[in-house]
Amino acid sequence: MNEGVEWAMHSCVNLSWASGEAVTAKRLAAFYNLPTAYLNKQLQALTRAGILTSVSGPKGGFQLARDPRNISLLDIVVAIDGPDDAFRCMEILKEGPGADARADYTKVCVISQAMRGAELTYRRELASRSIADISDEVVRLTPAAPDNTRNRFANLKS
């Protein structure tokens, strides 16, 4: 899986604490010493997916496009890593004996079904967790986290 997924998730949580203000890619990158341009690329992907909104120019930056409660971890994975399943059925049964050329082996093949079933539970799990859930849990463990984040963003104004 793409490493940018981790960056994107942490950035989204931080953005959820930014009190609605736009935050530049540079500041989000400085938070964890990440390469600015590359993080920017991930944020672009999130923007294309409708998770973030972007504003150019001075006073510009990124902010969440909707309520953190409506942004699931799966949304981020799909935006960064693509919509394809990890296991792609290549329908090798079509090359085997007694193959039916007009059958859709991605649905008929028992192995494909089993793998799809497993990935479905995986995706369901990720879809059930939102950025707001993550934020709430972090706040429960470290109540000062949002304030610390806002202060750090403010101190990076220079």
Added chain:
Amino acid sequence: MNEGVEWAMHSCVNLSWASGEAVTAKRLAAFYNLPTAYLNKQLQALTRAGILTSVSGPKGGFQLARDPRNISLLDIVVAIDGPDDAFRCMEILKEGPGADARADYTKVCVISQAMRGAELTYRRELASRSIADISDEVVRLTPAAPDNTRNRFANLKS
């Protein structure tokens, strides 16, 4: 995910129908018009993982190392694709403010926990399905499948 996983799974099912006889990589590859040498590479990985046993020389080939009921889909995925999770926590929190250098953020980070939890359900699902289960299901849908496979292996003797 590695494409060889699909090949390995189908090959294991076919091997479970080979009535204990060793089958060469060449015949297993001919079954689906796969590149022989590359499939051989995957079968080597299965052998290293203890899923298959290999015999060199004439009359050689591969066979299942244990009862198909004790070979799970997860075993094959791990053997081919490696034991690492798709999502690897790089502990970027260690670069953030207020980081604790001696903390294990793969366990502390809430995001890492959520991702690990999702992958755990995924792996649990795969671990609960064995090659024997797949075989049984295929036989239920196509009772002649094992005989067809054996016949095809015999016809490829040339």
Added chain:
DNA sequence: GCTTTAATACTCGGATAAGTCCTGTCCGAGTGATACCGG
């Protein structure tokens, strides 16, 4: 002093290289069968 305007600095956005892993191929080590030779 106020308005208009042009320059400016800063940001996102996409196009462009470097590195790493997956995919595919090849040849050598080892082994069992086979054919030949000698008794």
Added chain:
DNA sequence: CCGGTATCACTCGGACAGGACTTATCCGAGTATTAAAGC
């Protein structure tokens, strides 16, 4: 005819290239600010 032996064909096993995707970087398009000039 039978046993031993050397050859041989066949298989796995690991080492070796090619390609695709991820990672990383750079420069251009667009915009709000800012400063200056004109009225």
